Amino acid sequence: MSEVSDTFRSRRLVKLQDFLAAQRGLVKDYLSAISGSAGRLVFSLVYFIALANALSIPDFGLFATASAAGVMLSRVLALGYVSSVYRIAAVRPRLIGVFTAGFLLMSLLSLPALAAASWVTFALFFAGTMPATAFAVVVAAEALLWRPTELVIIVNNGMGKFGRAALLAIIGAAMRAVAAVALIAIPSAGLVAWTWTYLAANAVSLVIGVLFFYPRQPLALKARLYFTRLPAALYVAGAEMLFYLQMEFDKLLVLSIGGAQLAGIYAIIMRLVDLTAIPIRAFSMMLVQKLMRTPDMLARLKVRAGIEGAVFIVSTLALLAIGVLLYFFPNALGRNVAEAAPLVVLAVCVPGLRNLVEYEAELLFGRGQMLIRAFNLALLAGVKGVLLVWALASITKTADLVLSLNWIFALIYLASALLTYSALRLPAKSV
Numbered sequence: 001m002s003e004v005s006d007t008f009r010s011r012r013l014v015k016l017q018d019f020l021a022a023q024r025g026l027v028k029d030y031l032s033a034i035s036g037s038a039g040r041l042v043f044s045l046v047y048f049i050a051l052a053n054a055l056s057i058p059d060f061g062l063f064a065t066a067s068a069a070g071v072m073l074s075r076v077l078a079l080g081y082v083s084s085v086y087r088i089a090a091v092r093p094r095l096i097g098v099f100t101a102g103f104l105l106m107s108l109l110s111l112p113a114l115a116a117a118s119w120v121t122f123a124l125f126f127a128g129t130m131p132a133t134a135f136a137v138v139v140a141a142e143a144l145l146w147r148p149t150e151l152v153i154i155v156n157n158g159m160g161k162f163g164r165a166a167l168l169a170i171i172g173a174a175m176r177a178v179a180a181v182a183l184i185a186i187p188s189a190g191l192v193a194w195t196w197t198y199l200a201a202n203a204v205s206l207v208i209g210v211l212f213f214y215p216r217q218p219l220a221l222k223a224r225l226y227f228t229r230l231p232a233a234l235y236v237a238g239a240e241m242l243f244y245l246q247m248e249f250d251k252l253l254v255l256s257i258g259g260a261q262l263a264g265i266y267a268i269i270m271r272l273v274d275l276t277a278i279p280i281r282a283f284s285m286m287l288v289q290k291l292m293r294t295p296d297m298l299a300r301l302k303v304r305a306g307i308e309g310a311v312f313i314v315s316t317l318a319l320l321a322i323g324v325l326l327y328f329f330p331n332a333l334g335r336n337v338a339e340a341a342p343l344v345v346l347a348v349c350v351p352g353l354r355n356l357v358e359y360e361a362e363l364l365f366g367r368g369q370m371l372i373r374a375f376n377l378a379l380l381a382g383v384k385g386v387l388l389v390w391a392l393a394s395i396t397k398t399a400d401l402v403l404s405l406n407w408i409f410a411l412i413y414l415a416s417a418l419l420t421y422s423a424l425r426l427p428a429k430s431v
Contacts, residue, residue: 039166041278043173048271050180051194053334059191060336061264062130063138063198064271065255068248069121070142072241076114077143078106080237082151083365084229089158096155097217102226103151104219106233114143125252129260130191137195145202146172152209157285159215168213172205235370242377243361246412247354249381250388257392268340269347269402276318276351277358280311284359288366298363298424311359312352319344319351346402353409360420367428376419384412 052060085099118139126135149172156165179201183189251270255263287307290297298304323345325332330341357380364373387408395401 038279039170040173041275043170043177044275044278047173047177047180048275049333049337050177050184052268052271052336054180054183054189055191055194055336057264057268057336057339058260059194059264061255061260061262061267062126063191063194064267065251065263066126066130066135066138067142068244068251069125069135070139072244072248073114073117073121073139074143074147075237075240075244076117077110077147078103078237079110079113079230080233080235080240081106081226081229082147082154083236083240084233085151086154086158089155093159093215094217096159096215098220098222098225100214100217101219101221105221105223105226107148114139125256129255134192134195137199141195141199141202145199145206149202149206149209152206152214155215156213162286164213168205168209171208172202175201175205232370235374239361239365239370239374239377242374242381243358246377246381246384247358249385253385253388253392257389262398264336265340265343265398268337269344272322272344273319273347273351273354275322276315277355279318280315280355280359283311284362288362290366304421308356308359311355315351315355316348319348323348343399343402346399347405349406350409353406353413356413357409357416360416363420364423367424369423369426369428372423372426376416376423379419380412380416383415384408387411 051063055063081099081103085096085103088095088099118136122130122132122135126132149168153165153168153172156162156168176198179197180194183194183197186193251263251267254266258266298307326337326341326344330338333341361373361377364370364376391401391404391408395404
């Protein structure tokens, strides 16, 4: 009997060793990716602290809102072909040169649409509060400089070169941090001076990315290949715009309804919430790549619930740590942040719920369900807009407004979960 037991234990040990050996590469890749997230988190925190204290709270609110608008508008660039290059890098890397040429062609064709969308956004939300030139510089920094830098990072991730992608992400965050620290040393520097400094920091990141991190493949223009993929790419571009509209529209609403001062306080709180998402995105990125290859990996409820629970707990604990720090040391992140310090902990559930909505959107991307993803994001953006307008119009105290964000994001998450997991029952689309 003991011999049978020993044999059984031996077989289980062998299976465990085989499993660990098979996962060793995955663990190594995740550690490479998360190391980039850790480095980016450090420099992003330095960048945030320096900038939030170099600018006045209203100017910080204007810049943060303009930057959010620029990130959203940057998804117009190349009409969604960033996604095509990423998928090719993940499954057919020998065609990166061909699809990079497609990205450049589509970027050129998309410029009139980008300019028109930027003008409409400025007229609706920023006219009379921010110089048009400053807004244009921010949009150029996000769309024409940082978005191509993201492409370099995305391509490296797609090829499995997570360490290189992580290093470039750290460099980009470091360039912004250096620029923000330098702004403190400039006497009487304000919003306009910062926008040009921000543009220069993003330009340096792009040059470094193209020269040292992008795969060396000859560009080959094959227009017919690109235009056959145009409908799918446009779905991606629309979905990405809707995704960031859903993520960032709150900043635009706060600015237009509450003014620059409230927008600044709100931007400080949401920037701290954003920091909690940096480590989560490394995990989501690797999960999406695995979904591209094995679309049914999330078929079990236990797996889905475990992942979502982990995302929520990690995000919530991260904001609680920041909130406790600021409660006991309100000036730890500078004098301007101290004004918002008592409010941070009131948004305790927002990071977890917000990160889960982002994670669920990435699940549909990984399964190739672009049209459904775009439809879901449009609905979520509408839900978020209605709830926030109601809150901003009916709640006068800033603390109560921040507290209300918890149930607002809870409703948005419930809608997202219902839409996402209903869609996951449908067959995945091929890459």
